[in-house]
Amino acid sequence: MVRGFVRVSAALLAVALLSGTSHVQPKPGEPLANRLFGAIKTPSHQRPQVIGFYSRGCLAGARQLPETGPTWQAMRLSRNRNWGHPSLIAFIERLSQKARDLGWKGLYIGDMSQPRGGPMTSGHASHQVGLDVDIWMLPPKRLDLSRAARERISSISVRTRDQKHINRNWTPTHMQILKAAAEDPSVERIFVAAAxxxxxxxxxxxxxxxxxxxxxxxxxxxxxxxxLRCPKGSPHCRRQTPVSRISRGDGCDKTLTWWVTDYLKPPKHKAKKKSPPKVHPRRAREMIMADLPRQCEGVLHAK
Ligand SMILES: [Zn+2]
Known part of the structure; x- marks a missing residue:
């Protein structure tokens, strides 16, 4: 009995240490954090501050990216996800100006964060703290799209269906824009398809x-x-392990080609081994307020 208890406690502790979660069990009827954050349409009247981690946090005093700017348009306005830390707004202004200099009309901007950040009811594990932005691969033809058109049109894929190569939609300008983004000192990392x-x-x-x-x-x-990296003035922002510590060189090695070889192979069916039930850290869509930094409670309830 006691031994069993010790073993279970040790297992829970190990999980808590690994995942950094509180593992407070939801009370019956307790609302999910994504419902709470998803229901609020306005930012908090607080000093702008990033709280927590990209996939487990929230955003105080968010700024809205103007729906249309001289070199960008925010897409899918109905989602109300064109919010971010001021450093993200400034970055988008900078990069879209660069895109203009490189020959595009500007950039179409996809999801950023919700008005107070936090987990979302659809899509994205991250995008919770106002430092993530999705930028469309579609070169804008115009920057005066109506709200309706911004719901209707879709981006384009720059990759072949088999996922191994780029396709004809890819252009040298895509590469130049991505390079400009990577060279921006405020950028922590950029995610793209392996191809x-x-x-x-x-x-x-x-x-x-x-x-x-x-x-x-x-x-x-x-x-x-x-x-983007954690900005100054956000002591509760949890930084990600810098890429320089994960990858010494340019990352153009076997770990990259793995994505177009082994990763694409159909999964092998292995005989199932009996293993103890795993305790998973709750995923973004299952999180309750206790899974987020405690300051997020204040962000949620601030005016
Ligand atoms: Zn994204």
């Missing part, structure tokens, strides 16, 4: 240090995802 990074590895010349910030991930063939 895109493989192409960039081939085309980059001698100057390749910026490539390490470009990280391969499933999806990310119709948009690229830019993640």
């Amino acid at each position: 895109i990074k493989i192409e960039m590895c081939k085309r980059a010349g001698r100057d390749r240090r910026w490539l390490r910030k470009i990280r391969p991930l499933y999806g990310h063939n119709t948009h690229f995802h830019v993640r």
